Amino acid sequence: MKKIILYILLFSIAFNGISYAQNLTKGEAIMKISAADFIKKKIRDLYSWAVGYDLSKVNRIKLLPIINFIKAFPRQVPPDGRTILEIVASVDDPEGLSNIRGVRADLSKIGRLPNMMLVDTGLYGDEKSGDGVFTMQASVRQDIPLGDKEIQVAASNKKGWLALSKTTIVIAKNPEILEAYPEKLRIKRGDTLTLVVRVDNPGRLEDVKNVSIDLSTLGLDPKYPLRKKEAGIYFGRIRIPETVSTGMKTLPISVTNQVGGTAFSEILFEVI
Amino acid sequence: MRNFLIVFLVLALSCPAIGSLSEHGFIPFYSYLGTRLQGMAGSFVGIGGGTATLFSNPGELPFSSGIEVGIKDIDNMYGVQAYPTGYGITVGLSLIRHTSSLNNDQVRTSFSNLIVGAGFTLDRIFLLQNLDWAKRLGVGLSVKTILGQTLHQTGQPDRGATGFELDFGIGYKLNNWSNFGASLKNLLPAEYGGKINWDFEPAESVPYTLNIGLSADLMAAIKPLVHTKDIKIIMAPNYSYSQNKSSASLGLELSWLDFIFFRSGINPDGTSFGVGIRRDHFGGDISYYIDPETKDKDIYFSVSYFPEEWVFLKVPDYLEKDPVIITEPKDQIETYDEAIWIKGKIKPKISIKVNRQDVVIDENLNFAVQVPLNPGKNLILIDCHYQNRKVTFYRKVFRRSRVIVAEEIETTRKLKKAKTLEEREKLAKELKDIKDRKDKLEALVTIGVVEVDPDEEFKLRGTITRGELIKWIVKAAELPIEEIKEDLFVDVPRTHPLAPYIKSAITAGIVTGFPDNTFRPNRPVTDEEAEKIFAKFGTVK
Numbered sequence: 097m098k099k100i101i102l103y104i105l106l107f108s109i110a111f112n113g114i115s116y117a118q119n120l121t122k123g124e125a126i127m128k129i130s131a132a133d134f135i136k137k138k139i140r141d142l143y144s145w146a147v148g149y150d151l152s153k154v155n156r157i158k159l160l161p162i163i164n165f166i167k168a169f170p171r172q173v174p175p176d177g178r179t180i181l182e183i184v185a186s187v188d189d190p191e192g193l194s195n196i197r198g199v200r201a202d203l204s205k206i207g208r209l210p211n212m213m214l215v216d217t218g219l220y221g222d223e224k225s226g227d228g229v230f231t232m233q234a235s236v237r238q239d240i241p242l243g244d245k246e247i248q249v250a251a252s253n254k255k256g257w258l259a260l261s262k263t264t265i266v267i268a269k270n271p272e273i274l275e276a277y278p279e280k281l282r283i284k285r286g287d288t289l290t291l292v293v294r295v296d297n298p299g300r301l302e303d304v305k306n307v308s309i310d311l312s313t314l315g316l317d318p319k320y321p322l323r324k325k326e327a328g329i330y331f332g333r334i335r336i337p338e339t340v341s342t343g344m345k346t347l348p349i350s351v352t353n354q355v356g357g358t359a360f361s362e363i364l365f366e367v368i
Numbered sequence: 369m370r371n372f373l374i375v376f377l378v379l380a381l382s383c384p385a386i387g388s389l390s391e392h393g394f395i396p397f398y399s400y401l402g403t404r405l406q407g408m409a410g411s412f413v414g415i416g417g418g419t420a421t422l423f424s425n426p427g428e429l430p431f432s433s434g435i436e437v438g439i440k441d442i443d444n445m446y447g448v449q450a451y452p453t454g455y456g457i458t459v460g461l462s463l464i465r466h467t468s469s470l471n472n473d474q475v476r477t478s479f480s481n482l483i484v485g486a487g488f489t490l491d492r493i494f495l496l497q498n499l500d501w502a503k504r505l506g507v508g509l510s511v512k513t514i515l516g517q518t519l520h521q522t523g524q525p526d527r528g529a530t531g532f533e534l535d536f537g538i539g540y541k542l543n544n545w546s547n548f549g550a551s552l553k554n555l556l557p558a559e560y561g562g563k564i565n566w567d568f569e570p571a572e573s574v575p576y577t578l579n580i581g582l583s584a585d586l587m588a589a590i591k592p593l594v595h596t597k598d599i600k601i602i603m604a605p606n607y608s609y610s611q612n613k614s615s616a617s618l619g620l621e622l623s624w625l626d627f628i629f630f631r632s633g634i635n636p637d638g639t640s641f642g643v644g645i646r647r648d649h650f651g652g653d654i655s656y657y658i659d660p661e662t663k664d665k666d667i668y669f670s671v672s673y674f675p676e677e678w679v680f681l682k683v684p685d686y687l688e689k690d691p692v693i694i695t696e697p698k699d700q701i702e703t704y705d706e707a708i709w710i711k712g713k714i715k716p717k718i719s720i721k722v723n724r725q726d727v728v729i730d731e732n733l734n735f736a737v738q739v740p741l742n743p744g745k746n747l748i749l750i751d752c753h754y755q756n757r758k759v760t761f762y763r764k765v766f767r768r769s770r771v772i773v774a775e776e777i778e779t780t781r782k783l784k785k786a787k788t789l790e791e792r793e794k795l796a797k798e799l800k801d802i803k804d805r806k807d808k809l810e811a812l813v814t815i816g817v818v819e820v821d822p823d824e825e826f827k828l829r830g831t832i833t834r835g836e837l838i839k840w841i842v843k844a845a846e847l848p849i850e851e852i853k854e855d856l857f858v859d860v861p862r863t864h865p866l867a868p869y870i871k872s873a874i875t876a877g878i879v880t881g882f883p884d885n886t887f888r889p890n891r892p893v894t895d896e897e898a899e900k901i902f903a904k905f906g907t908v909k
Contacts, residue, residue, distance in 0.1 A: 121832065121836070122836075125840065128905075139808070141814070142814060153746055154747050155742055156723065159740070167385040256728050
């Protein structure tokens with residue numbers, strides 16, 4: 097019995113040995129493929145520092161963080177050192193938001209530091225934490241000249257790559273009269289006329305100090321103040337004196353704001 | 369006295385009146401100069417980088433620099449230079465002294481000309497500064513002024529002339545090895561001053577000439593077939609059109625190690641030849657050519673100087689030498705890593721890009737940026753910018769494909785446990801063989817012949833199936849992969865992932881199926897099958 101088992105074992109070992117020898121192994125296949133002349137040359141070239149290192153071997157995959165947009169609010173800011181300028185940058189990264197190292201803005205053009213940090217913490221004006229929208233608040237120094245100012249924003253990631261983008265704000269001082277009109281273009285003496293003036297102001301509308309109208313051509317107050325109806329809209333009611341002559345009348349309007357900016361316009365109507 | 373008068377009148381009447389330069393066969397504003405240009409039969413409109421470009425095409429000026437002085441004899445000499453100012457404009461300047469005679473010296477003309485030109489690439493225009501094509505497109509304009517020209521004819525009083533003309537050209541670098549150029553010479557109409565004003569005769573208008581040329585480095589063009597860094601062959605065809613006449617020319621230049629240059633060219637006048645040498649910043653050239661005016665075979669000699677730093681713009685010394693200290697990595701390194709950190713420090717006022725992309729620079733001017741690596745060769749570009757100038761540094765990085773070989777782990781473990789010297793020696797030898805195979809396997813993985821899962825162990829002693837081997841073979845031999853429209857075998861439907869490789873191998877005659885219309889892709893390859901497959905594999909290329 098032992099002999100039979102031994103024979104079976106020897107036979108199976110021999111059989112396995114033969115069949116193993118008959119089949120090609122992966123290692124043998126690799127050696128045979130590598131032995132072909134053209135593969136030898138390919139491998140030689142592969143390991144050669146002198147061949148093949150051209151511009152096609154520069155990895156051009158997108159590595160930079162992405163700045164989707166930058167917004168500055170308000171677009172027009174007075175150089176008063178107190179009006180809040182909010183800069184918002186929406187940022188992403190090919191490897192996810194967690195790879196963003198920081199977002200900074202160069203505020204040197206408005207008299208502030210060249211590397212102010214924007215935050216995505218839900219604090220300091222940022223609405224929501226971790227949403228990729230980075231925010232910062234600043235103001236424009238009083239000695240900054242009027243005109244367009246470029247603000248560059250740089251987003252960097254933890255792999256050392258940098259994305260740059262920019263936005264432009266306007267440093268302006270003077271308010272703007274958007275509309276100024278009477279409710280009626282023709283009015284009789286003794287009737288009441290409503291005057292409406294719509295204004296805009298760099299920074300905040302609340303900083304409009306005074307909107308007045310010169311009624312001296314009607315023999316009335318030369319600095320008649322209009323009342324605020326809502327943000328940016330001012331109105332006044334005047335009774336046209338009986339003594340006023342008929343014809344076209346021009347009433348000058350002036351607007352002033354907290355930083356000393358002014359704007360002028362006129363309202364036209366006809367007294368009949 | 370009477371006889372003398374008769375003789376004088378006969379002589380005077382027998383000589384034709386002095387006409388224009390063109391009528392006699394002279395070339396107004398002759399500028400067939402520059403020994404490299406002459407040696408290539410004037411086929412130079414599409415060649416940038418040589419000073420003679422001022423004569424042939426000012427549009428190539430932005431790609432040129434150097435000084436050249438040439439002489440044929442005391443009456444025929446020139447000096448020409450292309451001067452990169454550093455502000456993006458290259459200025460060309462040439463002074464020519466030329467004398468030519470026809471009909472056994474009966475008609476002779478001499479002149480001194482001054483040519484002033486300027487050229488720039490279009491990326492110097494603000495709105496175009498980031499456009500790649502604008503960096504490769506040069507435009508140039510040159511003004512040619514006659515400082516003094518005389519026309520002498522036997523028996524006639526000498527005539528003098530002045531005048532000026534304009535040339536405009538463009539040069540476009542199509543790629544690293546070819547170039548296109550076009551120039552319009554003498555483009556100024558006569559009514560705007562583009563003419564030669566003779567002192568006793570009516571002004572002579574100057575015909576315009578349109579030239580179009582190409583140049584190509586043939587060795588670079590056929591690089592996959594012939595790869596050599598030592599030899600360069602430039603071929604430059606040229607086409608000219610003027611006054612309803614057109615002509616073509618072809619120039620060739622063969623150089624070795626950028627040291628010695630052999631030139632030849634052919635045009636309707638005949639064949640020209642030239643030889644030149646360069647050493648560091650100096651060069652010397654000789655040309656044997658056919659003068660287009662006199663049709664004589666002439667020889668010009670010239671010497672050239674190519675300054676290394678030759679611009680008006682003051683550049684910090686460290687820009688050219690060491691604008692950046694790259695601390696990591698060293699050049700020519702091998703790694704298994706999927707990415708590599710590039711670290712260093714830049715000098716003040718320098719900005720830097722890695723692989724053409726912006727990187728973060730900290731307050732101490734340090735940078736550290738991680739660049740992903742593709743399997744195989746990777747070239748990393750580190751561009752240092754200072755105003756409009758750029759210096760690029762390179763790092764060559766080779767990323768090996770990582771393969772975990774089961775036998776290597778097993779044998780290493782055994783080796784650690786081996787107790788006898790004999791056993792250790794045996795295992796060490798075995799390990800060396802395994803590493804040799806692993807080395808080849810890694811190379812095949814890197815060139816894309818073999819696919820392995822980097823996290824799984826690869827068994828070198830494992831048997832390979834017919835399907836697997838055929839895929840390796842087809843990829844190694846780069847056989848074309850065909851579209852499969854119908855089932856190949858009973859066990860290889862057209863949707864089988866290996867079907868395209870099997871079809872390709874069958875088409876190439878590397879393998880066949882079995883008589884029962886099966887291929888048996890999952891069956892191990894026998895030694896007998898392997899022998900046939902590899903016998904054919906060795907001959908497919």
